[in-house]
Amino acid sequence: MSLVAIGINHKTATVDLREKVAFSPDRIHDAMKSLASRTRTGEAVIVSTCNRTELYCNNAEKHDIIEWLEEYHQLNHDDLMPCIYAYEEQVAVKHLMRVASGLDSLVLGEPQILGQVKQAFVKAKEAGTTAATIDRLFQNTFSVAKKVRTDTEIGAAAVSVAFAAVSMAKHIFSTLSTTKVLLIGAGETIELVAKHLKDNGVASIVVANRTIERAQAMCEEFNATAITLQQIPDFLAKADIVISSTASPLPILGKGMVEKALKQRRHQPMLLVDIAVPRDIEAEVGELDDAFLYTVDDLHSIIEQNMASRKEAAEQAELITEDQSHLFMEWIRSLESVDSIREYRSQSLAIKDELVERALNKLSQGGDSEQVIIELANRLTNRLIHSPTQSLTSASRQGDLNTVGLLRTVLGLDKN
Numbered sequence: 444m445s446l447v448a449i450g451i452n453h454k455t456a457t458v459d460l461r462e463k464v465a466f467s468p469d470r471i472h473d474a475m476k477s478l479a480s481r482t483r484t485g486e487a488v489i490v491s492t493c494n495r496t497e498l499y500c501n502n503a504e505k506h507d508i509i510e511w512l513e514e515y516h517q518l519n520h521d522d523l524m525p526c527i528y529a530y531e532e533q534v535a536v537k538h539l540m541r542v543a544s545g546l547d548s549l550v551l552g553e554p555q556i557l558g559q560v561k562q563a564f565v566k567a568k569e570a571g572t573t574a575a576t577i578d579r580l581f582q583n584t585f586s587v588a589k590k591v592r593t594d595t596e597i598g599a600a601a602v603s604v605a606f607a608a609v610s611m612a613k614h615i616f617s618t619l620s621t622t623k624v625l626l627i628g629a630g631e632t633i634e635l636v637a638k639h640l641k642d643n644g645v646a647s648i649v650v651a652n653r654t655i656e657r658a659q660a661m662c663e664e665f666n667a668t669a670i671t672l673q674q675i676p677d678f679l680a681k682a683d684i685v686i687s688s689t690a691s692p693l694p695i696l697g698k699g700m701v702e703k704a705l706k707q708r709r710h711q712p713m714l715l716v717d718i719a720v721p722r723d724i725e726a727e728v729g730e731l732d733d734a735f736l737y738t739v740d741d742l743h744s745i746i747e748q749n750m751a752s753r754k755e756a757a758e759q760a761e762l763i764t765e766d767q768s769h770l771f772m773e774w775i776r777s778l779e780s781v782d783s784i785r786e787y788r789s790q791s792l793a794i795k796d797e798l799v800e801r802a803l804n805k806l807s808q809g810g811d812s813e814q815v816i817i818e819l820a821n822r823l824t825n826r827l828i829h830s831p832t833q834s835l836t837s838a839s840r841q842g843d844l845n846t847v848g849l850l851r852t853v854l855g856l857d858k859n
Contacts, residue, residue: 446580446775448535449508449527450490450497453549456526464516464523466491472570474515479572481507486577488567490542492559494549499539501576505529536580537768543584544591544760545598552597552753557588576778580771587767594763597756605635607742607749608716609643612684615714615735619643625682626650626667627675627696627723628689629657636686637665649682651675653689676700680707686716687723698727705733718742794826 451464466474466489479487483502490497498508509527513520530538538547543560545552564581567573573581592598616622624645626633629652637648648667651674652658658669670678672695679685679700687695696715701724705713710733717724718739729736802819806812831854838846851857 445502445531446535446576447500447503447505447508448497448530448538449500449505449512450495451523451526451528452495452497452547455528460522460526461494461496463518464496464512465493466496471566475567475570475572477515478508478511479570481511484574484576485572486574487572488563488577488581490560490563492556495542497539497542499535499577499580501574501580505531533768533772536771537764539580540584540587540764540768541761543588544764545588546591546757546760546764550603551750551757554592554598557585560588561585576775579774583767583771587764590767591760591763595756595759597753597760603635604718604739604742604746605632606639607745608636608686608718608737609639611716611737611742611745612640612714613643615712616683619645621646622683623681624648624684624686625675625678627672627685627687628652628719629654629661630688630690632688632718633686634661636688637661637667641665645684649678651678653691676703679704682713683711684714684716685724686718688718689723691719691723692721694723694725696724696728698725698731701728701734702731705731708733716742791827795823798822798826 451461453461456464471489471491475487475489478489478498478500479485481487481503482500486501487503488499490499498512500508509523509529512518513523539560541547543557545554545556548556560581564573567577612622613619619640622645624640624647626637626648629650633650637650640648648662648665649670650658650662650665650667651670651672653672655669655671661667662669675695679696680703682704685696689695701713701715705711712733712735715724715728715734715736717736720739722738724736726736728734798819801822802815805815805818831850835847835850838850848857
């Protein structure tokens with residue numbers, strides 16, 4: 444039995460299968476308890492996100508864990524097995540460290556997965572399915588992920604359109620804390636842009652959308668103001684940054700509308716980022732003085748450069764996870780050696796106690812003390828050397844010189 448990691452992710456399984464294998468928040472507590480019952484030490488953690496489901500267990504057999512997963516979700520073995528990956532010992536340790544560091548994510552280096560792994564560990568502790576080994580594994584993993592973030596540039600460069608748009612704004616404006624932002628659209632990309640802007644402390648956000656109800660739902664989360672597309676001309680002049688992403692077949696911002704807004708702003712610069720396809724902002728807007736227009740193509744070129752930068756950082760991060768997983772396994776082996784030493788010592792003391800008790804009985808019955816001592820010494824020696832002698836004899840007969848050499852070293856025969 445060993446440390447085991449079993450899972451599927453966005454690389455190995457379809458969305459349909461990932462949904463079937465996922466664990467809902469209201470069932471994860473009982474699921475971890477059930478999974479832990481399949482391990483020898485009762486240690487199990489389940490990491491379940493939209494892109495992956497992974498089971499981490501200590502003192503478990505791979506086939507037992509896979510069988511449990513099939514039974515729990517009532518999955519067909521033949522459907523699941525082609526999508527499963529199963530790792531043991533150091534490979535399992537390194538995999539968890541890579542996952543937490545963003546090296547196995549859909550977007551290389553994304554930071555959200557670390558929080559998800561931490562949350563999974565907290566739930567496992569609440570469920571009572573962690574002990575010394577799993578606890579140490581996850582605490583070490585969190586330290587490794589922090590080291591990867593600190594010692595490499597894996598998270599420094601923007602690799603999503605939303606992040607790239609906000610990063611560009613940060614480069615153009617010395618600070619975003621005094622900037623006012625107009626977001627056009629209320630889809631996932633704009634929502635992610637709003638999150639990045641909020642994290643960077645912008646002064647205010649206005650969200651314009653075709654249906655104001657959708658905009659209002661998003662604005663509640665970001666403390667923003669919702670308006671309709673028809674109201675844009677009334678708010679455009681107040682915006683330092685405009686970021687647009689809608690599904691409109693025709694441009695929403697024309698050259699004339701932006702030119703009028705710039706005059707009202709007394710030609711204070713305006714950054715406009717058009718991440719829609721087809722475009723939301725007329726290309727001619729880029730001809731205006733004080734209007735800095737960037738399209739999705741401009742952002743993609745930045746993203747490609749940044750992705751190359753992240754890949755270089757990932758190579759450094761891989762070395763960190765390799766080194767740290769090796770150190771963790773050294774700790775595991777040190778525990779095993781301590782257990783072996785304790786067991787060997789206990790066995791030897793039991794033999795000693797048994798033979799001493801026999802000798803004392805003989806002395807109490809009037810036996811010759813010299814003979815009793817000699818017999819004790821002989822019996823003790825024979826009992827202690829019995830197993831090593833058998834192993835040496837067996838290895839010699841089989842011509843296993845490596846084992847013979849190892850036994851000689853262990854028994855101290857080659858000290859000189």
